[in-house]
Amino acid sequence: MIPLIIIGAPRSGSTFFTTAINRHPQIFVTNELRAWNVVANIADRLRKPSEMLPEHPLRNAYAKSVIKSLVDNIREFYAQEVNKTNLGCPVLxxxxxxxxxxxxxxxxxxxxxxxxxxxxxLMIEALPEAKFIHVYRDPRSCITSYLKLPIYSDDIDVTIKNWLRHTEPAIALGDKLLDDRFMSVRYEDFVSKKGLSIADRLVAFLGVDGRPEIRDFLEMERAQRTPYRAPVTPIEKLGGTSFKEHLTPEQIKMIQDKCGPIMKRLGYA
Structure with a gap:
């Protein structure tokens, strides 16, 4: 099985994207299990000598052995769980x-x-065959959501930094990897008619059978939107851009000033 990691700033439509690709019966992607955070945290501790794992001629060898075991455990876990769950998604x-x-x-x-x-x-090193998909969205729309949800912040400067700190590393990763390992998906395109051609590119990128399930799901969602993951946008406006109705001109200018180079890189005016 080929490992797939999906990244993107919060509120960028990555949950919708994951739901869509999981319609394909050969794809099994969990929604924020965060298993790799566990491996990364342990790996970070193993890299630094401590009282529990002090300097020793075999410390590095042992650390590599532990990380390999954790990676193998993730593979085994997914293989065992594949046919036991529909990922808790009502559309599956x-x-x-x-x-x-x-x-x-x-x-x-x-x-x-x-x-x-x-x-x-760590994932690039431990999973040389892994593929990565970056789902991105206009920062003005993302930040509108951040400002409306208590789990983020009502400080626009904080929310801008939140978008940047998730988006800049994703772009840097794409610059580092070849096209056969990294793909970018613009949310606004994915929920439009362009989504059908993106679905075809996804199937080719992942090397799965050319089945219609992802396309069918996108057609269904364009006809009748389904809210996912605590939406703050009315159902009739899902998939659209409505930040101008919620942000002041001063807030929009602040976002554009601080995110401008990345917005230009991603194709946003």
Whole structure:
């Protein structure tokens, strides 16, 4: 099975994206299991001599052995769980049990969080065959959501930094990897008619069978939107851009001033 890691700033549509690709019976991607955070945290502690693991001629060899065991454990865990769950997603049917999975993985914005330094590098090293997908969205829309949700902040400067610290490492990762290992998906395109061609590129990128499930899901969602993951946008406006209705001109200018180079890189005016 090919490992797949999905990253993207919070509120960028990565949950919707993960739900969509999980419609394909050969794909099994959990939503923020965060298993790799565990491995990264342990690996970080093993790299630094401590009272529990002091300097020793075999310390580095032991550390590598522990990390390899944890990576093998993740592979085994996913292989065992593949046919026991539909991932808790209401749009997945019983056909997703007893299937031949070719791609497994996890979606988690935190993997690309600059505060979680080293996690992406660890996955690249430990999983040389892994593929990565970056789902991104206009920062003005993301920050509108941050400001509305208590779990983030009502300080716009803090929310801007939150978007940047998830997005900049993801872009840097794409610059580092070849096209056969890294793919970027613009949320606004994925929920539009362009989503059908993106679905075809995804199937080719992941090397799974050219089945219609992802395309069918996108067609269904364009006809009748389904809210995912604590939406703050009215259902009738899901998939659209409505930040101008919620942000002041001063807030919009502040976002554009601080995020401008990245916005330009991602194709936002």
């Amino acid at each position: 049917s019983e056909q997703h049990y007893y299937r031949r999975v070719a791609v497994f993985g996890d979606k988690n914005p935190g993997y690309a969080d600059a505060n979680n330094n080293g996690c992406l590098d």
